[in-house]
Amino acid sequence: MLNETAMAALEQTGATEPEKRIRDRSATERAILKAAKNLLAEEGFQNFGINAVARRAGCDKQLIYRYYGGLDGLVEAIGADLGNWVKDRIPEDTGGMFLLTYGDLMERLSLLFLEALRDDPLMRRIVAWEISENTEQVRRLSEARSKALGLWLDRMRGSLTPPKGIDTAAVNALIFASIQHLVLSAAAGGQCAGLVLKNGKDWEKAATALKRLVRGVYG
Amino acid sequence: MLNETAMAALEQTGATEPEKRIRDRSATERAILKAAKNLLAEEGFQNFGINAVARRAGCDKQLIYRYYGGLDGLVEAIGADLGNWVKDRIPEDTGGMFLLTYGDLMERLSLLFLEALRDDPLMRRIVAWEISENTEQVRRLSEARSKALGLWLDRMRGSLTPPKGIDTAAVNALIFASIQHLVLSAAAGGQCAGLVLKNGKDWEKAATALKRLVRGVYG
DNA sequence: CCGGTCTGTCACCAATCGGTGAGTAACAGT
DNA sequence: ACTGTTACTCACCGATTGGTGACAGACCGG
Known part of the structure; x- marks a missing residue:
């Protein structure tokens, strides 16, 4: 996702690291959930899809399938927050x-x-x-x-x-x-x-x- | 659009005509408008698109561009009826x-x-x-x-x-x-x-x- | 050190989308 | 009967969608 910008940065400065994603499942899960909520809040449900969420979360959509079982599970996770x-x-x-x-x-x-x-x-x-x-x-x-x-x-x-x-x-x-x-x-x-x-x-x-x-x- | 079914009917019965579309612009326009309204009423705006309307109207989407100038014009035509x-x-x-x-x-x-x-x-x-x-x-x-x-x-x-x-x-x-x-x-x-x-x-x-x-x- | 699990990435799939250019068949005027 | 216009169809385009399988690298227990 950020490979292009990261590569560009590298080519330009030759110093900044490639912004490697840290291996932290719970953090990624939180990032995905947050991205989904923000996306839904800002864009509405018209363009609320797997690709859009993954794009905003800055990770691969595969992780959404793995961690939430797809969009449905993700929506359910959003609903779980609604009680609060x-x-x-x-x-x-x-x-x-x-x-x-x-x-x-x-x-x-x-x-x-x-x-x-x-x-x-x-x-x-x-x-x-x-x-x-x-x-x-x-x-x-x-x-x-x-x-x-x-x-x-x-x-x-x-x-x-x-x-x-x-x-x-x-x-x-x-x-x-x-x-x-x-x-x-x-x-x-x-x-x-x-x-x-x-x-x-x-x-x-x-x-x-x-x-x-x-x-x-x-x- | 109905070619397949028409052909199938021909193959089966060998009698029914290919259900040829008559060349009547105003009738086609009305068919498109009606299809759009029905589609919007039944399916909602989520799946309201050029392809869906053309499919339901049983004509090519090109006609929607020609007669209404695209979806926008078609929606506007729907709005014109709203006054009534x-x-x-x-x-x-x-x-x-x-x-x-x-x-x-x-x-x-x-x-x-x-x-x-x-x-x-x-x-x-x-x-x-x-x-x-x-x-x-x-x-x-x-x-x-x-x-x-x-x-x-x-x-x-x-x-x-x-x-x-x-x-x-x-x-x-x-x-x-x-x-x-x-x-x-x-x-x-x-x-x-x-x-x-x-x-x-x-x-x-x-x-x-x-x-x-x-x-x-x-x- | 080796092997397995976990996290993350990538390439690819079929389907559908909106949109366009070219072609065909029916009609009207002369 | 020839010609031009109108009504209509078809084939294709690039982009995007949801979804999957294969792969690479970090980590951890042995």
């Missing part, structure tokens, strides 16, 4: 405010999720992948993600009792769906349903609208 | 009910949009395409779609005045985003954020949740 997403990207505390009602909770969670998704290109790509394809790969990824999200939601709810007479599962699904689509659409084209979403001010308006929506159902 | 989508798929009348308030209107529009999107695989693929890629192709498609949607929204609103003090643009964007993501997610994996969406009963629950959401903000 919530823990990594979303603060545990309640931001110093007391969440007295279910409405308080959902408002806070919605805004947290909005921000977290906005800041994580990889997760955005995965969500986009989920609704664009229906392969086994994606299904596993999707499962891991929704499970992690559900656990987070349960944990944050704590002992708060949801309001009676409302199908919270359906309503919350709609709320989170709206957040996901808003963020994805904005990331792709800078707008959503005609609503421009580029600078911070635009997002503030979206956030207040979201709050209003949540408060509308949950009071 | 609302007219074709969404009923004009108010369903026999009087829409007195803005809330009445938005509830009705939301449900109409939900159903229409659920029934149109092509439109679903386009929406999924929009949030997955950001090429010029998709941008034009997206533009045509959002413009048609906006016109429909304006027309249906009529002389109804939106409520004061609410950023209806942002709120409506969120509502429509939730619908789109819900439908796309369901079409891909049969569920959305853990909410199963398969049989009619599931969708009824989603519809009531949507109504509740809309009524929450708009009363």
Whole structure:
């Protein structure tokens, strides 16, 4: 992979070493996984393939087959990290405010999720992948993600009792769906349903609208 | 393209004609466009390419270059049809009910949009395409779609005045985003954020949740 | 030192992709 | 009937894809 550049460097300077790859399996595995995640985050799933990952990782694709059993295994490894997403990207505390009602909770969670998704290109790509394809790969990824999200939601709810007479599962699904689509659409084209979403001010308006929506159902 | 099968038929029966393609440019153009739309609707944008469209249309890909100027032109032709989508798929009348308030209107529009999107695989693929890629192709498609949607929204609103003090643009964007993501997610994996969406009963629950959401903000 | 295992590289495969240039068959005008 | 245009097909191009088998060198136990 880097042979050409390395050779060129050698010919030019005659000093620099050929940048030999060290023999460290776990390091290579980590490099591959990292390359895959970065590639997926930056390029999207359209050009996500064995060759592209190997190229970015700077190693031969054969190693991906050996260490991960191909792309499927690699994707699964990515999914394994997804369980830590919530823990990594979303603060545990309640931001110093007391969440007295279910409405308080959902408002806070919605805004947290909005921000977290906005800041994580990889997760955005995965969500986009989920609704664009229906392969086994994606299904596993999707499962891991929704499970992690559900656990987070349960944990944050704590002992708060949801309001009676409302199908919270359906309503919350709609709320989170709206957040996901808003963020994805904005990331792709800078707008959503005609609503421009580029600078911070635009997002503030979206956030207040979201709050209003949540408060509308949950009071 | 059908030469092989035609030849085989000839060898077997010795009677059937070689299924010769008639020389009718406009018919061929229509066949190509139809093939492209069907292909996009059924297979998605992953395998949407010149070769695949030509294969499905049963003609040579050269004709796509000649008649549409390549895939871009073909996509643009698809986008041109998008303006008629609302007219074709969404009923004009108010369903026999009087829409007195803005809330009445938005509830009705939301449900109409939900159903229409659920029934149109092509439109679903386009929406999924929009949030997955950001090429010029998709941008034009997206533009045509959002413009048609906006016109429909304006027309249906009529002389109804939106409520004061609410950023209806942002709120409506969120509502429509939730619908789109819900439908796309369901079409891909049969569920959305853990909410199963398969049989009619599931969708009824989603519809009531949507109504509740809309009524929450708009009363 | 020798032999085997582990890590990494390389060359090659068939298939498919988008794209093009040349050719053929049917038609229309004269 | 000759001619030019239109509609269409075919063969080929280079590039890239996923995938595999063979090989080279480092390391380690004997």
